[in-house]
Amino acid sequence: MKKLISRKVILKTPIFQVSDNWLLDPEGHKIRRILVEHGGSTVVMPVDSEGRICLVRQYRYPVRAYLWELPAGMVDTGETPLQAAKRELAEETGLRASKWRKLIEFFPSPGFQQEKMTVFLAQELKPGPARPTDDEHLVVKWFTPDWIRRQIERGKICDAKTIIGMYAYEHLRK
Ligand SMILES: [Mg+2]
Incomplete structure (x- = not known):
C-alpha cells in the first residue's frame, strides 16, 4: 500500500481527466504516478x-x-x-x-x-x-x-x- 501525498488534476476532457500524484511507499520513498482517471x-x-x-x-x-x-x-x-x-x-x-x-x-x-x-x-x-x-x-x-x-x-x-x-x-x- 502507498500513501497519497499530493494529487493535482493536469488535464480535464469530456471522457477522462489526468492527475499527477505523489505517493509515499512503505519504505518512505516518494513515487510519482501520472494517471488517467475514468468513471468506467x-x-x-x-x-x-x-x-x-x-x-x-x-x-x-x-x-x-x-x-x-x-x-x-x-x-x-x-x-x-x-x-x-x-x-x-x-x-x-x-x-x-x-x-x-x-x-x-x-x-x-x-x-x-x-x-x-x-x-x-x-x-x-x-x-x-x-x-x-x-x-x-x-x-x-x-x-x-x-x-x-x-x-x-x-x-x-x-x-x-x-x-x-x-x-x-x-x-x-x-
Ligand atoms: Mg460507444
Whole structure:
C-alpha cells in the first residue's frame, strides 16, 4: 500500500481527466504516478434468438483503423454499469433487451488508468430506433460466434473488450 501525498488534476476532457500524484511507499520513498482517471465503461454483448451477436464498426483514430466491437460506452455520473449498458445498447443499435446478465468485469490497462469495464449479456431483444451521438458513425451488423472467433484467431478482431466478452460468453455456454 502507498500513501497519497499530493494529487493535482493536469488535464480535464469530456471522457477522462489526468492527475499527477505523489505517493509515499512503505519504505518512505516518494513515487510519482501520472494517471488517467475514468468513471468506467459498460460493454454489451447482444445475442439474438438464433445465437448471433451484434457488433458495431467505427473508425478509431488512436489506432488509425476501423474496428468491429461490441457496443459500449461510458458509465455516466449517477448511472450503474447496467443502466449505462441499457442506454448505450439503445443509442448505438436501437435494441432493447428484456434479459440481462453480467458476464465479466476487468481493468483494461491498470498500469496508468483507472477505467473498469463491465460486460453484460443482453438477450430477448426487440428492435427500435437508434440514436448515436454526432461523432459516432456506426455500422451495426450481426455475426455468428464462429465467424467472430475466427476473426479473433486471425487478428482481424483485436479490440480487447470484444475478445474478453466473447471468451467469457463461450465459457458460460459450455
Ligand atoms: Mg460507444
